[in-house]
Amino acid sequence: MEIPEALRGLRKHSAVEVTLPSGDVALMVTRYKDVRSLFADHRLSRNISRRQRPDVARISADNELFADPNINPDPPDHIRVRGLVTRAFTARRIEALRPVAQQICDELLDQMEAGPRPVDLNEAFAFPLPIRVICRLLGVPAEDMDTFRYLVDGFLSVTKLPVEEVNQCREGLWKYLGDLIDAKRADPADDLVSGLIKARDDDNNRLSEHELRFWTQGLLIAGYVTTASQIGAGTAVLLHHRELVKEIQQDWSLIPTAVEELLRTQIMGSSVGTLRYAVEDIPLSDGSVVKKGTSVLLSEESANMDEDVFTDPFELDIRRTENHHMTFGAGLHYCAGAALARMELQVATKALLKRLPELRLAVPGEQLPRGLGGFTEGFTEIPVSW
């Protein structure tokens, strides 16, 4: 429930060596200044395919997520594809989805109120909300949600599931997406997947068939587990600090800064997804050098606790206004769904605390089980009552 003590003192050096779940070694960059500039540095490549770079560190021995050999997400290819995706995430389009998110929250809260207590907040609210929003945005039929969620959970396992099951999920998800694309191609609608198909079919150079499927997969996953885990974990942290809940309930205008502070101090994240590869030597702020050929992690968690940037970084301050945290990254790979996630977190937090003013954790916060061994490490279960 607290910000990990391991994050104190980490920024004495610009970078520390870490061992990944695979056993491979990578260099983890710790200071805000370095993390922010390296996120935007072309000398760090996101191409971490072992087939193309045999000496790159693997995240896990079994899961090749982020290492697809057919995708080179460095510019200029990244820019070509990203432009197709980001147009669905403009402020105007996100704001058009706000009432949709509100309506989904209302429905989920209706069901919670009608059901037994305590209830698992993840199952009842935190996971169904983002998956419904992203399914709506992308055009995934609602009846596919359960299948989809099982496949994604398997896909995202680093060490949680046996390798056979991970592979089955990966293949299952890939097949599911192929079927979805076929269905949308036959019967297009006003959604992001149909838009991507149109871009692909209008101009073969803009998007390959493989990229079409790969990016649909990426969007589905990115829009779902991260937001769900943060809704759950962020709410749990708030409920653990009852006085903060009361403060918000007396002044709803605190919701946006509270959401940002929960994002900054996020305890569900893990920076393994930031893995990059140095294609040149890169100097860091303490004078040390990242040598060409080094695998590099950019620690968002550590950057977010940087004493040189944030006042009292280990304090949870829901009124913090200077809060340019690194949770969504920086540079041209900045999370495309950040505005969507922010909107959902704001709507969800307000809806929960308004509708269920007495909402509380049904077990002590310290006893909430953590889901380790995934790319996000939120709480696996959050029993709540009211």
Next chain:
Amino acid sequence: MHVSANRETCTVSSLCVYRAPEVFDQDDEGQVVLLNAEPPPEQHEGVRDAVRSCPTRSLSIDYEVG
């Protein structure tokens, strides 16, 4: 205050539109559109916040007078 925005490096975080909606907008593709390069003083704080938050440093305050 004189503001500029670089559409070439814009990565569509939408942060500027939320922080200073009178000054920054987006086109259909999401790239930044500068609505007013010389915003009035009451909008300066929002603009500074937007400039600081831009993930690709695509916004800048060229000069500030008065």
